[in-house]
Amino acid sequence: MEGQHPPPTTLLPPPPTSLPSLPPQISSPNFLFSPPSLPSSTSSSTLLMNNSPNPNQEIDWISLFSGQTGGITADEMTMNNSISCRSKTVLQNNSNNNNSEADGDHDQEDNQSNKRRAPGKTRKAARPRFAFQTRSADDILDDGYRWRKYGQKAVKNSAYPRSYYRCTHHTCNVKKQVQRLSKDTSIVVTTYEGIHNHPCEKLMETLTPLLRQMQFLSSF
DNA sequence: CGCTTTTGACCTGCGC
DNA sequence: GCGCAGGTCAAAAGCG
Numbered sequence: 001m002e003g004q005h006p007p008p009t010t011l012l013p014p015p016p017t018s019l020p021s022l023p024p025q026i027s028s029p030n031f032l033f034s035p036p037s038l039p040s041s042t043s044s045s046t047l048l049m050n051n052s053p054n055p056n057q058e059i060d061w062i063s064l065f066s067g068q069t070g071g072i073t074a075d076e077m078t079m080n081n082s083i084s085c086r087s088k089t090v091l092q093n094n095s096n097n098n099n100s101e102a103d104g105d106h107d108q109e110d111n112q113s114n115k116r117r118a119p120g121k122t123r124k125a126a127r128p129r130f131a132f133q134t135r136s137a138d139d140i141l142d143d144g145y146r147w148r149k150y151g152q153k154a155v156k157n158s159a160y161p162r163s164y165y166r167c168t169h170h171t172c173n174v175k176k177q178v179q180r181l182s183k184d185t186s187i188v189v190t191t192y193e194g195i196h197n198h199p200c201e202k203l204m205e206t207l208t209p210l211l212r213q214m215q216f217l218s219s220f
Numbered sequence: 221c222g223c224t225t226t227t228g229a230c231c232t233g234c235g236c
Numbered sequence: 237g238c239g240c241a242g243g244t245c246a247a248a249a250g251c252g
Contacts, residue, residue, distance in 0.1 A: 149225055151244060164243070168223090177243095 131191040139163065139178050139188050144202035147176065158182050169198050 134141050147165035155162045159182035167174040174194035181187045 148223080150246095152226075153242065153244095156241065162242085 128195050129191065129193045131189055133181075134188045134190060135186050136188055137186070139180060141188070141190060142202075144200040145169075145174075145196065155179065160185075167194075167196060169196070172197055 140147075146168040148168045149163055149165050151164040152161045153164070158179065160180040162177055162179040165176045165178065172194075174192065174196050176193065177191040179189050181189060
């Protein structure tokens with residue numbers, strides 16, 4: 001599965017997971033995002049704001065995910081921003097469903113289920129949920145967490161099946177769905193649901209030696 | 221041997 | 237109640 005990764009679209013600094021001052025996860029009350037880590041084979045990543053005045057503007061991850069202006073909330077996903085890691089990624093806008101299929105399925109799914117739901121009936125407890133599109137040859141983008149696939153399902157109006165994954169951490173109940181668009185087969189839509197209650201393993205692996213070294217140096 | 225993936229069956233919610 | 241579609245389960249197979 002860990003094949004060769006295609007070269008990134010453009011070269012830009014990686015998400016701020018690489019900054020020691022940042023926590024491994026950036027969370028808001030109903031939204032959490034762990035910017036995907038980059039595979040070692042990828043030296044850089046792309047962060048693009050599709051609809052911003054400056055399309056190549058670097059994303060302010062902190063404000064984006066901290067609930068401040070321009071931030072993201074789980075089910076709202078009212079953004080047209082694009083984020084890319086090792087490939088071009090588009091955060092999806094639930095309210096703009098001119099892009100159906102995978103994300104459309106999810107978002108429409110939500111919208112439709114909202115429509116279909118009889119008045120007075122409440123939907124399942126809302127969990128933090130967000131989706132984004134990734135232009136990548138790989139279905140699975142390496143976000144630093146370990147996932148176990150627990151299902152795959154053919155989806156209506158889509159040539160590609162939707163895959164269901166669960167975080168393998170025993171106390172963590174985060175799920176994600178992955179689906180490739182049949183309109184544009186280079187785009188993979190990933191939908192995360194839930195909040196990780198544990199640190200990102202890969203990030204910890206990376207940071208632990210650094211922290212040890214810092215502790216060692218600070219002991220003098 | 222332990223973990224992951226595959227895949228058909230089953231469950232659930234909704235519209236008709 | 238029935239059918240449809242999405243989501244989940246769980247046994248079997250695959251893999252390192």
